[in-house]
Amino acid sequence: MSRIACSHFLPIVARYPPKSLFLGKTDPFYRPNFADVLHYYVIIRRERSFSSSASKITMNLRAGIVGLPNVGKSTLFNAVVENGKAHAANFPFCTIEPNVGIVAVPDPRLQVLSDICKSQRAVPASIEFVDIAGLVKGASQGEGLGNKFLSHIREVDSILQVVRCFEDNDIVHINGKVDPRTDIDVINLELVFSDLDQIEKRMEKLKKGKAKDPQGKVKEEAEKSALERIQQALMDGKPARSVTLSDLERDVIKHLCLLTTKPVIYVANVAESDLADPGNNPHVEEVMKLASELQSGLVIVSAQVESELTDLPPEERLEYLKSLGVSESGLGNLIRATYGLLGMRTYFTSGEKETKAWTIVAGMTAPQAAGIIHSDFEKGFIRAETVSYDDFVAAGSFAAAREKGLLRSEGKDYIVQEGDVMLFRFNV
Numbered sequence: 001m002s003r004i005a006c007s008h009f010l011p012i013v014a015r016y017p018p019k020s021l022f023l024g025k026t027d028p029f030y031r032p033n034f035a036d037v038l039h040y041y042v043i044i045r046r047e048r049s050f051s052s053s054a055s056k057i058t059m060n061l062r063a064g065i066v067g068l069p070n071v072g073k074s075t076l077f078n079a080v081v082e083n084g085k086a087h088a089a090n091f092p093f094c095t096i097e098p099n100v101g102i103v104a105v106p107d108p109r110l111q112v113l114s115d116i117c118k119s120q121r122a123v124p125a126s127i128e129f130v131d132i133a134g135l136v137k138g139a140s141q142g143e144g145l146g147n148k149f150l151s152h153i154r155e156v157d158s159i160l161q162v163v164r165c166f167e168d169n170d171i172v173h174i175n176g177k178v179d180p181r182t183d184i185d186v187i188n189l190e191l192v193f194s195d196l197d198q199i200e201k202r203m204e205k206l207k208k209g210k211a212k213d214p215q216g217k218v219k220e221e222a223e224k225s226a227l228e229r230i231q232q233a234l235m236d237g238k239p240a241r242s243v244t245l246s247d248l249e250r251d252v253i254k255h256l257c258l259l260t261t262k263p264v265i266y267v268a269n270v271a272e273s274d275l276a277d278p279g280n281n282p283h284v285e286e287v288m289k290l291a292s293e294l295q296s297g298l299v300i301v302s303a304q305v306e307s308e309l310t311d312l313p314p315e316e317r318l319e320y321l322k323s324l325g326v327s328e329s330g331l332g333n334l335i336r337a338t339y340g341l342l343g344m345r346t347y348f349t350s351g352e353k354e355t356k357a358w359t360i361v362a363g364m365t366a367p368q369a370a371g372i373i374h375s376d377f378e379k380g381f382i383r384a385e386t387v388s389y390d391d392f393v394a395a396g397s398f399a400a401a402r403e404k405g406l407l408r409s410e411g412k413d414y415i416v417q418e419g420d421v422m423l424f425r426f427n428v
């Protein structure tokens, strides 16, 4: 999977190791002390591009929380994002500007590795969640500041569509009644209309055919052909992601950041009384049916319960969940589903100072995966010593894995596998 950044509104905070760490290390088998190097990587957010055979990709993973006004988006955001400070209240359009927060991806393997290597700390992979203002019918025509809100959706990698499934007469529903099918249709139609509008404008420009060189002409033709097929799908009420595209076509339309190319998870937001048996709630059943028809994911949560949980001391949380008839919070599921939806994979580095989960895109080679840590690792890549998570745990250390022949030495064409524990050899 590859993507370009459609991001303009989010701040970047990334700190890199001092250059001196990499100077004068010309021994081809010099292996940095990972713990020392990684110590400097306080990467709160990354916006780094990597070359891939198909195109440029970036690793800033963003999931946008989208839905009608007053359905519980900010409540969910505050629960997912530790110390989330989004204003959540019972009136539509409470949120105007997007709230952004970083969330750790729960992964039990991290602690196991950290314990084995006696690491001083364990650093999980992360995703960024963006709480976006509510959309209403007519948003693509500018209704309810619609164009502005749609542009915020344009900048995320995937969409979590919150659908109200709880009945509560005190909480205003913008259309006067809880009706997931209509609510989902309103949002999806606005996304479709917005894409159609974008495509129409782009087609006007493409008609003039500005490219002079043969390569440029090929790209223009590819873009036209892809957009025509997407336009047809959208007019049939299908999202752009349902259209099969070649690598080139996918690449040349990327700059449009079409909303319906983004993968979607439906988040059925239920009342606390429904948590124990959500299948009994007909609204949930409706969302399940739709999610399956639209080939999208589904997660059931109670945003209200999750946000109340975050206010409780950790030792009281399980008691509270038990009193509602459930054994765990739904947020772990939501975060993991989002990570999977983004086509992300994890590899690990592990040492005395730190065990860290690194996020890569499925299909990345060893040098590209090394480049996630630092571009010098990619440029000067020599080999990667790699062992699967299970083998590493069974062996108990890199040295033992090497002795048992479980540690493989892989070259630059190696495709990094989910859960690989890696050491890179590089030359700068």
Ligand SMILES: Nc1ncnc2c1ncn2[C@@H]1O[C@H](COP(=O)(O)OP(=O)(O)OP(=O)(O)O)[C@@H](O)[C@H]1O
Residues within 6 Å of the ligand: 067, 068, 069, 070, 071, 072, 073, 074, 075, 076, 087, 088, 089, 090, 091, 092, 093, 094, 095, 096, 133, 134, 135, 166, 168, 171, 269, 270, 271, 272, 301, 302, 303, 304, 305
């Ligand atoms: N599962 C739930 N059960 C009951 N009440 C809920 C639930 N989820 C959210 N609420 C309530 O719904 C109201 C609206 O929530 P919130 O502000 O999070 O909505 P929003 O979608 O962010 O709205 P806006 O689009 O206006 O920003 C709040 O009063 C919140 O407490």
Ligand SMILES: [Mg+2]
Residues within 6 Å of the ligand: 073, 074, 075, 087, 088, 094, 095, 131, 132, 133
């Ligand atoms: Mg809100």
